[in-house]
Amino acid sequence: MSKKSFKELASSNKTETNMTERQINIISAAIEIFSEKGYEATTTAEIARKANVAEGTIFRYYKTKKDLLLAIPAYLIDMSISQVLLDGFNDIFNNKYENFEEFLREVIKNRKNFAYENMTILKVLFQEIPFHPELRRQITDGVILPTSDKVIKIIDKFKERGQIIDMPSTSIINLIISSIFGYFFLRYIVMLELKWDEDKEVDYLVQYIMNGISKNKTMSNEG
C-alpha cells in the first residue's frame, strides 16, 4: 500500500470535500504515524514533519491532538472511502448473485482490496477504539451500523432463497465479520513475520464461512 494512498484518494475527491490540501496532508500524515506507533506514541512534531507543515499549523485545523484522532472517521466517510465500500456492496447487491458463495467471495475480495489499501486507517481506528468512547460511537454509528443495515438486507435475500441457515441475520453478520476481522488481525498483526499463502488461505476462509452459514454442505474449493 502506497504511503500516499490517502492523500491521493483525497486529492482526487477534493471537489467533494471542504478540506484544504494542507488539512488533508495533516490528517494523512497523522493516520500513517498513528498506525505505525500508536496514537499516544505519536508526536505532533512528527506529524508536522511528515505533513510538511509547521507544528503550529496543525492546531489551526485541529484544536487538539485528540481532535485529529476523532476526525479520522469523518475523514473516512467524507473522503468517500466508505462510499467505495458501500458502492462495492451496492454493486454486489445489484448484481443479483444467484449463489451466496459468489456473493461472499465478492465481499471478501472487496474487503480484501479495501483492507489492503486502507489497512493503515483501519488499524488506527480499531487500535484506538477501546480508549475513546467518542471514537467508538462515531465508528459504530457512522460506519458499522449503516453497513450492517445494507448487509442484513442481502443476507435476508439469500435466506429467503433457502441458501443460508436459520439464524438471526445480525448474528450471522457478526460471525462473518468476526471471521474476516480475526483473519486479518491474525495475518497482519500477530503473525506478521510468518510466510503465508495468501490466496490459499483466503480460499479456506471462504470455504469455512460458507460451510459455517450455508444450509447445504458445500465442499467447494473450486473458486
Place this chain on the structure above:
Amino acid sequence: MSKKSFKELASSNKTETNMTERQINIISAAIEIFSEKGYEATTTAEIARKANVAEGTIFRYYKTKKDLLLAIPAYLIDMSISQVLLDGFNDIFNNKYENFEEFLREVIKNRKNFAYENMTILKVLFQEIPFHPELRRQITDGVILPTSDKVIKIIDKFKERGQIIDMPSTSIINLIISSIFGYFFLRYIVMLELKWDEDKEVDYLVQYIMNGISKNKTMSNEG
C-alpha cells in the same frame, strides 16, 4: 471480572512462582490500567498508586516501564494461567471425546471462562502487540505456538476419524482462532455497550464453527 482476579490467582499460586506479593501487586495494577487506558497513556505514578507502593518501588522490580509490559506474557505463563489453559486442553484431550463438537464446545467454554477471567490481560497483550516486536515474539513463542502444537494433534485425531474436513490443520486452527478472537473483540471491544444474549450467541458461534469445519452437516442448536 473482579479487579483482584490476578492478585488472587497469583496469591493462590504463590508457592509456584518466585514473585513477591509486591511484585504481583505492581504487575496486576499495571495490567489493569494498561487495559483501561493503553500502555502509553498509563503513568507509572498511577500504577504505583493502584499497587499501593511508592513510585520508586516499581523500578526495583521492573527496570523500566517497558519491562513491565514485557513481563506480562511471562507472568501469564508463570502464574499457571496458561497451565490452566493447557490443562484444560489436556483434560479435553484425555477425555477422549467421540465427537468433535463436544470437544469444540468444551474448548469454547474453557476459552470463554479463561477469557472472562483474563480479558484484561489479553486485551493488553493484543492491544500492544503491533507496537512491540519483543512482545509479539514472546506471545507467539511462549503462548501461541505451544498451544497450537497441542491443538494440532487434537485436530489431527478428529481428522482421522473423518469428522473434520480436509484442510491443513494449521489453517483450521487459524480459522477457529480467528472466529473466537473476532467474536470476543466484537463483543467486548467494539460492541461494548450493546445488549447481547451471551449464551445464545456462543451457541451460534459453536454451530458456525462446527459447520465451518466439520465434514458432515450438523444443524445442532440444542445447546
Place this chain on the structure above:
Amino acid sequence: MSKKSFKELASSNKTETNMTERQINIISAAIEIFSEKGYEATTTAEIARKANVAEGTIFRYYKTKKDLLLAIPAYLIDMSISQVLLDGFNDIFNNKYENFEEFLREVIKNRKNFAYENMTILKVLFQEIPFHPELRRQITDGVILPTSDKVIKIIDKFKERGQIIDMPSTSIINLIISSIFGYFFLRYIVMLELKWDEDKEVDYLVQYIMNGISKNKTMSNEG
C-alpha cells in the same frame, strides 16, 4: 570577574557567531553554575532560572545536559576568546621581542588577563576533564595543541638566539604551562581565602620560570 562577562563578550562578537542571544544566555548561565557547583551538582532548572528561559528551552538548543558541557570548548573558540589568546600570541610573535623574558612577561600578563576574565570557563573545563573523555579530546585538539604549535615556534626562535636552555621545546612548554596552571590552581582554587600580593607573586613566578628555562642566569626582579 563580572557575571556578565561571557554574555557581553559574546554579544560584542555576535556578528561572528551563529548563536542566538538565548543560546548564549543559556551556555553562559550553565558555565557559571557549573563552575560554582560542578557539572553534576548543577540542575537544568537552575540553569534555566539564571538564563531566564523555561527549562524546556534549554533542550531546544542542547539536546542533553551533557551536550551543554561539551559545547563549552566550541563556545570558547567560537566566541573568539581563544582568538584573543592566539592573537595575543601573534602580536607577541610579530613584535619581535629581542629578549625572552619580555616575551614571557607578556605571555603571563596575557594569560593572566585571559584567566581573570575566563577563570570561570577554565575552571569548568579543567574540573570536568577527568570525567569526560570527549571533553578532553575537544580541549586538547581544539585548544591546547593549536596553541602549543604556535608557542613551540616561538620557543624555537628564542632557542636559536641562545636564550633558552637545551631541552625539547615540548618539555619546556609543559613545564611553563605546569607552573602557570599550578600557580592559578593554588591561587584561585586551593588558597582561595588567603591574602596574596598578586603582583609580587606574579613577578616571582616570572623570575622563577625565567631562571628555570633561560640559559643565562637572570636575577631580574625589577617588575
Place this chain on the structure above:
Amino acid sequence: MSKKSFKELASSNKTETNMTERQINIISAAIEIFSEKGYEATTTAEIARKANVAEGTIFRYYKTKKDLLLAIPAYLIDMSISQVLLDGFNDIFNNKYENFEEFLREVIKNRKNFAYENMTILKVLFQEIPFHPELRRQITDGVILPTSDKVIKIIDKFKERGQIIDMPSTSIINLIISSIFGYFFLRYIVMLELKWDEDKEVDYLVQYIMNGISKNKTMSNEG
C-alpha cells in the same frame, strides 16, 4: 597502583586507628569510585557493592554521603599516609643533604612514589576542593600547612647556605608545589593518552625547578 592499596595500608595500620575493617572497606571503596567518576556521580549503592557491605551499613558509619567525603582527609592523616609523607621529609631533613638539588630530587622521587600510590585519594581531594569549603579547610589546615611548616624550615636551611635565591620561602614553596602539581595534572589528567618518557621528563622537571630557584646556574642533568 593496586586497587587494594588503601585497604592494605589501613589494615597494616589497624592498630593505630579506631576504624573497623568495615569502615575502612567503605571509605576505600568510596575513594576509588569518587576518583573514577567524581563525588556527585558516585552512588552509595556502588560504594556498598565495592565495599561488600549493605547499602544501609554505609550510613551506620557515615551519616551522609557527604560525611564520607569529608572523612577522607582525616582518613589520610589517620592512616598515617601523611605520616609516611612527613616521615619522608623528616628523613630528608635529617639526612643533611649538602646540596639542594639532592634534596629536591629526593622530594620529587618521594612525591612521585607517594603520588603513584595515592593518586586516587589526591585526585578526589583536589577534585572536590572547590565545591566543599569544609573540605578545603581540612586539607589546608590538616595537610598543607603542617607540611609547609616543615618544608619552610628546610628551605630556610638551604637559603642560609646560599644555595637558594632570595625570595620569600612561602613563595618558593608555592612555586615548587605549583610546578610539581601542574606536572602531575598535565601528565595524569589532561595528557592521559599521550606517550611520555617519565624518567626524562622528571629529570627535566628537577632541572627546571633547580634552575628556577637556585642561586647558581646549574645545568645539571646528570641525575
Place this chain on the structure above:
DNA sequence: TATGAATGAGGCTTCATTCAT
C-alpha cells in the same frame, strides 16, 4: 549490628499547545 527493601523528592527530558512575528 547488619541488612536491603522501600521510600519519595527531585532530576532530566519530552511534547502538546500558545503566540509574537
Place this chain on the structure above:
DNA sequence: AATGAATGAAGCCTCATTCAT
C-alpha cells in the same frame, strides 16, 4: 494564514536515606 520558538506541566527514572527485621 503560517510559522516555529518558547513554554511548563508532567512523565520516567535515580538515588540518598530510613527502618523493620
